[in-house]
Amino acid sequence: MGCVTLMICQTCRKIGGESAEDDAPDAPRPGARLLAQIAAHDLPEGVQLRAVDCLSACSRGCTIALSGGPERWSYVYGDLDPDLHGTAILEGVARYAASADGLVPWRERPEIFRKHSIARLPPQS
């Protein structure tokens, strides 16, 4: 199974799908906070973290995406909150990385992965 990448959008200004409280132009973006929070944990085996530019789902920030080589489905999730969702994201990423095709059984997905899905893309192979 190929390496899994957890991508965190650094462009989003929203948190949980709502305008951030502190939306001063020079305030750290919510995605930067989420990235720092995730990076402070041990990542699941075979998972790399990547800061990315806009995932074009701006109304649904914070947004993240998961991909894992040509054999796995890719996923985009949104309406995330860096203060609430870091642990659940790591749990969902670990399950995704443990699958061959990225398809984690519904009940094994953390609630935010069940309820905050924006889209998914089939494997490219």
Next chain:
Amino acid sequence: MGCVTLMICQTCRKIGGESAEDDAPDAPRPGARLLAQIAAHDLPEGVQLRAVDCLSACSRGCTIALSGGPERWSYVYGDLDPDLHGTAILEGVARYAASADGLVPWRERPEIFRKHSIARLPPQS
């Protein structure tokens, strides 16, 4: 540049983001109509057409996705109407296929690609 795939969701029940008029359980899904309409045209060079299962953007049907190997960004578009958008989709796909990285200048994208974007994913390479 790798081969480009235009994926059309065969699961969506909505058209233009709204419930389809004829939503009898056995009615052809909107994505089947869109697929048939696109398939009736000559596809741009290097583009293949693929019917896919649910892209997990059900409230935004019809939905399509574009991918093009590990060097290109992938895109998901929604709120499409098989009766209105076939030609514009083909135009947008041709421009995407002509790009090395999938990033078509904003003004060269058809209006539906500018206004109906659901999400995009960075290249995997």
